[in-house]
Amino acid sequence: MFGNKVTAGRTTASVDGDAVVLLIGMRINHFWAVHHWFPVLTAMPRMLRELSRAPERGLLGHVLLTASPRTYYVVQYWESKEKLYAYAHAPDMFHRRAWAIVNRKEKAGKARQHVGLWHETYVVPEGSYESIYADMPAxxxxxxxxxxxxxxxGRSAKERFAYKSGTTR
Known part of the structure; x- marks a missing residue:
């Protein structure tokens, strides 16, 4: 999703308004239980493909990351928390089906702590974030x-934190 074309000089993100960030991931608790964790591992790329085909759903971008050989996560950027919630609850989207499967396994006692799931959602108000990139692709x-x-x-972090939509420099 991110390009390789380097933008020369110093840049910043062109966010107007609040920034919505979702961190979501999994941890393999038992490597030998492949039949439990592999479907979870492959579910996220499937959801990201689904969202890339439907930009109106509100996912603006994402970064796939590995924290360790057993922990994987995605940083996602959303248009709004409302669009994020709407996707999570949409009956026609894969997330709803995947979450139903996880819940059924837990209720049936089949999960047995083989794979851990987590997410954190942040709505960062305008004026509470800043960014700078030097000779970086977007x-x-x-x-x-x-x-x-x-x-x-703004040239300084303090100025970028103070930036408000609709103002120009």
Whole structure:
């Protein structure tokens, strides 16, 4: 999802308004229980493909990360928490079916702690985030929301934190 074309100089993310960030991941608790954790591992790429085909659902960008050989997660950037919730609860989307399977396994006692799941959602109000990228391709917030010259939002972190939508520099 992120490009490789380097943007020369210093840039910042072109976010207007709040930033919605979802961290979601899994931890393999028992490597030998492949039949429990492999479907979970492959579910996220399937959901990301589904969302990439439906940009109106609100996913702006994502980064797949590995924290350790047993822990994997995704940083996702969303248009709004409402669109994130709508996707999570949409009966026609894969997330709803995948979560129903997880819940059924837990209720039937078949999960047995082989795989752990987690997520954290943050709605970061405007004026409470800032970013800077130096000689980087668009990444993170900048890939999700666009990239602008740093001077448009402020030369210092303090100025970028103070930036409000609709103001110009």
């Amino acid at each position: 990444f993170g917030l900048a890939a999700a929301h666009g990239q602008v010259a740093v001077e448009r939002r």
